[in-house]
Amino acid sequence: MFTVRHRPAHGQPENVPLEAVPRLLDSDCSLYIDLDTPGEEDLDFLRKQLHLHSLTLEDIVNQNQRPKLEGYENYVYLAVHALARRDDWEIEPVEVDLVLGKNWLLMCHYGAVPGLTDNESFGERLDIALTHGADFLLYTIVDIIVDSYFPIIDAAEEEIDTLEDRLLTNTSLEDMNRLLQFKRSAIHVRRAVGPQREVFNQLARHDSPFVRPDHVVYFRDVYDHLIHISEELDGLRDILSAAMEVHLSVISNQLNVTMKRLTAWGTIFVIVTAIAGIYGMNFEHMPELKWLYGYPFALGLMTAVSVGLYFYFKRKDYI
Numbered sequence: 001m002f003t004v005r006h007r008p009a010h011g012q013p014e015n016v017p018l019e020a021v022p023r024l025l026d027s028d029c030s031l032y033i034d035l036d037t038p039g040e041e042d043l044d045f046l047r048k049q050l051h052l053h054s055l056t057l058e059d060i061v062n063q064n065q066r067p068k069l070e071g072y073e074n075y076v077y078l079a080v081h082a083l084a085r086r087d088d089w090e091i092e093p094v095e096v097d098l099v100l101g102k103n104w105l106l107m108c109h110y111g112a113v114p115g116l117t118d119n120e121s122f123g124e125r126l127d128i129a130l131t132h133g134a135d136f137l138l139y140t141i142v143d144i145i146v147d148s149y150f151p152i153i154d155a156a157e158e159e160i161d162t163l164e165d166r167l168l169t170n171t172s173l174e175d176m177n178r179l180l181q182f183k184r185s186a187i188h189v190r191r192a193v194g195p196q197r198e199v200f201n202q203l204a205r206h207d208s209p210f211v212r213p214d215h216v217v218y219f220r221d222v223y224d225h226l227i228h229i230s231e232e233l234d235g236l237r238d239i240l241s242a243a244m245e246v247h248l249s250v251i252s253n254q255l256n257v258t259m260k261r262l263t264a265w266g267t268i269f270v271i272v273t274a275i276a277g278i279y280g281m282n283f284e285h286m287p288e289l290k291w292l293y294g295y296p297f298a299l300g301l302m303t304a305v306s307v308g309l310y311f312y313f314k315r316k317d318y319i
Contacts, residue, residue, distance in 0.1 A: 002042065003034040007130040022049055024104075030130045031104040032137055038108055050075070050106065052099065060097045060108045067195040069202050075101040076208050078138075078199060081192035082145045083152050084114040089159060089178070091152060091185035093192035096145065098138060100210045105134045107141060115148025116141065135211045139218040142200070146225050149193070153232050156182065157239065164243040167250060176247060183240050190233050197226045264313040271309065272302045 004021055007013045007030050016024070024031050035042055038060060046052045046060075056077050059065050065079040078100070081093035096113055099106040116122060122144060129140035160182055167175055203211055204220040211219065275298060291297070313319045 001036045005130065006031045013127040013130045028103060030134050030137065032126065032130060033104065033106045035106065035108045037110050056099065063095045063110060065095055067192065067199055069199045071208060075099050076210050080142055080145060080196055082114045082116060083149055083189060083192065085152055089156065089181060089185060092188055098141065100134060100138050102210060103134050105137045116144050119144055133212065135215050139215065139222065143222055146222055149229050153229065153236065157236060160239050160243060164246060167243060167247045179240065179243055179247065186233060186236055186240060193226060193229050193233060197223065197230065200226060260318045264318040268306050268309045271305050275302050
C-alpha cells in the first residue's frame with residue numbers, strides 16, 4: 001500500500017494520490033513515498049515510474065539483506081535495520097529499505113517499523129524534514145530508527161544486571177535460558193548495527209551525489225550514534241560473559257558443597273559399616289564374641305565414632 005506525501009512550493013506538506021507521482025518527480029518539490037508490504041503491481045510501479053533496477057527490486061522483496069549502501073545512476077539504495085523486541089526479551093532486526101533520489105525518498109517495509117511508525121513525533125518530524133529536502137528526510141528516518149536502539153539496549157542492560165544479581169544467590173534453569181536468550185539477542189543486534197556503521201560512514205564522507213554537502217554533518221551524527229551503540233554492545237557482551245561465568249561458578253560451588261557433604265556422611269557410614277562388619281563375622285575364636293557387654297560396646301563405639309566424625313566435619317565446614 002502506497003502513501004505519498006509531498007511539500008508544495010508554497011504551502012504545507014500534504015498527502016497526494018499515487019497518480020500524481022510521475023508529475024511530482026519532475027518538480028523541485030520534496031516527495032516522500034511510503035510502501036507497506038509491496039505486491040507485484042507496486043513493484044511494477046517502482047520499476048516504471050522510479051526506474052528502480054531489478055537488483056534493487058529483488059533486495060526489496062527478499063527481506064534478509066545485510067545493511068548496505070548501493071549507488072545507481074538515478075538513486076542510491078540503503079538497507080537498514082530497526083530493532084523489534086519480542087516476548088521474553090527476544091530482540092530481532094527488522095529490515096527497512098530506503099531509496100533516495102534527487103528530490104524523492106522511497107521507504108519500503110513489511111508491516112510496522114519498530115521505533116519509527118509507532119513514534120509519536122514521526123509525522124511532525126516528517127513534515128519538517130520535507131521542507132529541507134529528500135536527503136534530510138532520509139536523515140530524519142534513520143536518526144529516529146537509530147535513536148530507538150538506545151532504550152532497548154539500556155533496558156536490556158538493567159534486566160541483565162538484575163539477572164546477574166539473582167544468579168549470585170540462586171540459580172535456576174529459567175535464569176540460564178534467559179541469559180542465553182540475551183546472548184542470542186546481542187548477536188542479532190550486533191549483526192544489525194555493525195554493518196550500518198560502514199553505510200553511514202560512506203554517507204558522512206559525502207560519497208553520494210544525492211546528499212548535499214551541508215547535510216553531510218547530520219549523517220556524521222548518525223554515524224557517531226552507531227559507534228556509541230557499538231561500544232554499549234561491547235559492554236553488554238562483557239556483562240553477559242561475566243554473568244555466564246558467575247552462573248557457572250555458582251553451580252560449581254554448589255556442586256563442591258554437595259560433594260563435600262556426601263563425602264562427609266559417606267565417611268561416617270563407612271566407619272559404622274566397618275565396625276558392624278567386623279562384629280558380624282562368624283569366627284568361632286573371635287575376641288569379645290561371647291562378652292556380656294560386647295553388643296552395647298559395639299553400639300557405643302559406632303555412636304562415639306559417628307559423633308566424633310560429625311563434629312570434626314562440622315568444624316571443617318563439610319556438613
